[in-house]
Amino acid sequence: xxxxxxxxxxxxxxxxxxxxxxxxxxxxxxxxxxxxxxxxxxxxxxxxxxxxxxxxxxxxxxxxxxxxxxxxxxxxxxxxxxxxxxxxxxxxxxxxxxxxxxxxxxxxxxxxxxxxxxxxxxxxxxxxxxxxxxxxxxxxxxxxxxxxxxxxxxxxxxxxxxxxxxxxxxxxxxxxxxxxxxxxxxxxxxxxxxxxxxxxxxxxxxxxxxxxxxxxxxxxxxxxxxxxxxxxxxxxxxxxxxxxxxxxxxxxxxxxxxxxxxxxxxxxxxxxxxxxxxxxxxxxxxxxxxxxxxxxxxxxxxxxxxxxxxxxxxxxxxxxxxxxxxxxxxxxxxxxxxxxxxxxxxxxxxxxxxxxxxxxxxxxxxxxxxxxxxxxxxxxxxxxxxxxxxxxxxxxxxxxxxxxxxxxxxxxxxxxxxxxxxxxxxxxxxxxxxxxxxxxxxxxxxxxxxxxxxxxxxxxxxxxxxxxxxxxxxxxxxxxxxxxxxxxxxxxxxxxxxxxxxxxxxxxxxxxxxxxxxxxxxxxxxxxxxxxxxxxxxxxxxxxxxxxxxxxxxxxxxxxx
Amino acid sequence: xxxxxxxxxxxxxxxxxxxxxxxxxxxxxxxxxxxxxxxxxxxxxxxxxxxxxxxxxxxxxxxxxxxxxxxxxxxxxxxxxxxxxxxxxxxxxxxxxxxxxxxxxxxxxxxxxxxxxxxxxxxxxxxxxxxxxxxxxxxxxxxxxxxxxxxxxxxxxxxxxxxxxxxxxxxxxxxxxxxxxxxxxx
Numbered sequence: 001x002x003x004x005x006x007x008x009x010x011x012x013x014x015x016x017x018x019x020x021x022x023x024x025x026x027x028x029x030x031x032x033x034x035x036x037x038x039x040x041x042x043x044x045x046x047x048x049x050x051x052x053x054x055x056x057x058x059x060x061x062x063x064x065x066x067x068x069x070x071x072x073x074x075x076x077x078x079x080x081x082x083x084x085x086x087x088x089x090x091x092x093x094x095x096x097x098x099x100x101x102x103x104x105x106x107x108x109x110x111x112x113x114x115x116x117x118x119x120x121x122x123x124x125x126x127x128x129x130x131x132x133x134x135x136x137x138x139x140x141x142x143x144x145x146x147x148x149x150x151x152x153x154x155x156x157x158x159x160x161x162x163x164x165x166x167x168x169x170x171x172x173x174x175x176x177x178x179x180x181x182x183x184x185x186x187x188x189x190x191x192x193x194x195x196x197x198x199x200x201x202x203x204x205x206x207x208x209x210x211x212x213x214x215x216x217x218x219x220x221x222x223x224x225x226x227x228x229x230x231x232x233x234x235x236x237x238x239x240x241x242x243x244x245x246x247x248x249x250x251x252x253x254x255x256x257x258x259x260x261x262x263x264x265x266x267x268x269x270x271x272x273x274x275x276x277x278x279x280x281x282x283x284x285x286x287x288x289x290x291x292x293x294x295x296x297x298x299x300x301x302x303x304x305x306x307x308x309x310x311x312x313x314x315x316x317x318x319x320x321x322x323x324x325x326x327x328x329x330x331x332x333x334x335x336x337x338x339x340x341x342x343x344x345x346x347x348x349x350x351x352x353x354x355x356x357x358x359x360x361x362x363x364x365x366x367x368x369x370x371x372x373x374x375x376x377x378x379x380x381x382x383x384x385x386x387x388x389x390x391x392x393x394x395x396x397x398x399x400x401x402x403x404x405x406x407x408x409x410x411x412x413x414x415x416x417x418x419x420x421x422x423x424x425x426x427x428x429x430x431x432x433x434x435x436x437x438x439x440x441x442x443x444x445x446x447x448x449x450x451x452x453x454x455x456x457x458x459x460x461x462x463x464x465x466x467x468x469x470x471x472x473x474x475x476x477x478x479x480x481x482x483x484x485x486x487x488x489x490x491x492x493x494x495x496x497x498x499x500x501x502x503x504x505x506x507x508x509x510x511x512x513x514x515x516x517x518x519x520x521x522x523x524x525x526x527x528x529x530x531x532x533x534x535x536x537x538x539x540x541x542x543x544x545x546x547x548x549x550x551x552x553x554x555x556x557x558x559x560x561x
Numbered sequence: 562x563x564x565x566x567x568x569x570x571x572x573x574x575x576x577x578x579x580x581x582x583x584x585x586x587x588x589x590x591x592x593x594x595x596x597x598x599x600x601x602x603x604x605x606x607x608x609x610x611x612x613x614x615x616x617x618x619x620x621x622x623x624x625x626x627x628x629x630x631x632x633x634x635x636x637x638x639x640x641x642x643x644x645x646x647x648x649x650x651x652x653x654x655x656x657x658x659x660x661x662x663x664x665x666x667x668x669x670x671x672x673x674x675x676x677x678x679x680x681x682x683x684x685x686x687x688x689x690x691x692x693x694x695x696x697x698x699x700x701x702x703x704x705x706x707x708x709x710x711x712x713x714x715x716x717x718x719x720x721x722x723x724x725x726x727x728x729x730x731x732x733x734x735x736x737x738x739x740x741x742x743x744x745x746x747x
Binding site: 022023025026028029031032035036037039040042043044045047048049051052053054056092097099101102103144145358359421422423424 | 666684687704713725728735744
């Protein structure tokens with residue numbers, strides 16, 4: 001106790017000695033500054049706090065980067081998928097601080113969002129290849145920083161992601177699902193069902209290296225609402241009434257699976273209420289929840305109901321699937337809901353723990369975006385659509401308007417995501433290398449620190465060395481956990497990279513063998529060009545010297561003759 | 562020997578008497594004395610609880626040289642108000658399972674309590690609360706301070722807290738580039 005008193009006393013006396021007219025807020029004890037910063041749940045507030053002064057920035061610890069912040073809404077893209085030329089600015093909005101942000105890291109590329117059922121969101125960055133698909137490099141970047149994300153398994157990042165419009169990483173990164181629903185080319189034999197749509201999805205199952213595809217024609221679809229991969233099946237809620245469960249079966253032929261399809265209705269709408277939208281939410285226990293936003297036909301009041309999916313094989317025949325939606329308003333579910341807040345969006349929704357928000361977002365609530373003006377069918381065309389964000393409380397069954405989104409937000413299919421800013425506590429010119437540690441995507445932070453210790457900086461790399469080559473180069477010393485070449489925003493190698501070895505032994509071997517400089521031998525063709533260039537320069541120098549010499553002679557003659 | 566023994570007995574009785582009292586006297590750095598309910602002090606401050614349990618409470622005023630009279634007055638005021646207010650269920654639970662209980666929003670009177678403070682007083686109070694290990698008061702004061710920052714630009718925050726911008730021009734530029742979206746001026 002006494003030692004603490006002495007320490008504090010010394011600190012306080014120092015402070016008093018330096019005291020000016022105003023208390024030294026900049027010198028608050030680090031633990032208090034950390035406490036205060038931790039209460040700034042809006043990402044912008046948090047980032048701005050650390051921009052105030054050096055001592056406030058110094059309290060930042062890397063773990064804080066991964067703490068949940070208040071989610072942002074990402075506006076749906078209005079450009080068509082195939083239109084490569086049309087670039088648009090991506091807008092994000094924090095409905096809690098009511099601020100709109102433009103993402104500079106991603107605003108010059110078209111919409112390539114990747115939703116994650118953990119609440120994170122990534123952005124696909126595609127480099128190389130040009131008009132040809134060969135040599136295309138796909139990376140997942142943090143939309144806030146433009147920096148590369150760390151994913152649990154690098155193999156999940158693939159050019160396969162580019163082939164479909166909607167991308168979801170679910171189950172803490174275990175399953176990747178990319179899909180689209182198009183009605184551009186209806187098959188001839190389906191003419192009598194003009195409202196058919198083709199659902200095409202590719203997916204990567206846990207532990208699999210190979211992407212598999214499913215394709216199916218779905219009836220009754222006017223708008224896709226939600227898709228999830230659940231217990232080996234695709235659950236597709238389309239429109240407001242129908243649900244399709246597609247189960248891949250048999251061995252895939254050339255990567256394409258046959259599917260068995262079960263059509264099931266979504267749970268019925270209670271009397272006097274219509275379904276406005278439906279969302280699928282993965283529950284941390286492994287269940288799949290359907291959240292339906294219902295509107296009272298007479299009062300217009302909004303509510304949210306929850307159902308859980310029961311998927312059972314009927315009578316032992318694996319193709320006979322029984323699909324059942326079970327209403328969940330029991331005590332068990334309410335207990336779980338009390339600790340969670342649901343963010344219902346498109347293409348994926350998520351449930352976040354409410355406790356870290358210290359009451360700023362309370363448990364037992366659901367946030368969703370809805371087009372204003374009832375069903376919207378009788379709305380005159382001249383009136384622009386507006387969208388509003390509502391918060392529904394499961395505890396008192398009330399929906400509250402959070403805000404009406406500003407003009408331009410006219411599509412309710414917004415994505416909620418948890419922004420993850422990165423605060424650098426050291427500045428570029430103070431760093432040894434300029435490689436930043438990559439972000440953390442699926443929330444796996446275990447062993448991150450240890451991994452940092454097994455990380456090797458590989459400098460002076462040939463521009464031709466890519467991630468795979470870098471991994472290959474280090475594999476001879478042991479198992480490589482990650483190998484990453486640093487690229488600039490235009491996809492050019494920055495000439496260095498980082499390799500994380502899986503074991504200390506591998507790390508030691510690599511360091512012993514490769515230090516001080518890890519270098520890829522230069523390419524032959526580059527040598528040839530270098531030699532040519534050298535010769536050309538030499539020739540030019542000789543030519544100029546010869547010319548000067550000649551002129552000089554003339555000058556000499558002119559002067560002295 | 563006799564004298565010594567008598568002195569020891571006197572000490573003993575004094576300690577017993579002190580333990581029987583239901584208030585403790587605290588002395589600020591400038592010598593002012595404040596009385597506070599022992600129960601509230603022990604419940605709200607881990608440091609005072611430790612001092613009471615360890616018997617290092619001085620009957621004539623426990624010296625708290627680190628805390629000015631204004632801040633100590635606020636601390637004592639807070640303790641007394643806290644003792645008088647009917648503790649809500651939330652507060653009871655948070656004082657029992659202290660480390661795991663999630664932070665609860667400050668109650669109405671706690672909000673008012675910190676709202677009326679000047680910046681100087683708030684600063685001194687948060688430091689005093691930190692020193693005395695008063696988690697709940699820290700919650701309330703840190704919450705208030707964080708509220709004062711919300712929605713403000715770094716410049717505005719510097720102005721509110723009278724903080725000098727000690728970044729170099731290059732560093733500022735780097736910060737702006739790092740997360741440029743946060744620094745739009747519109």
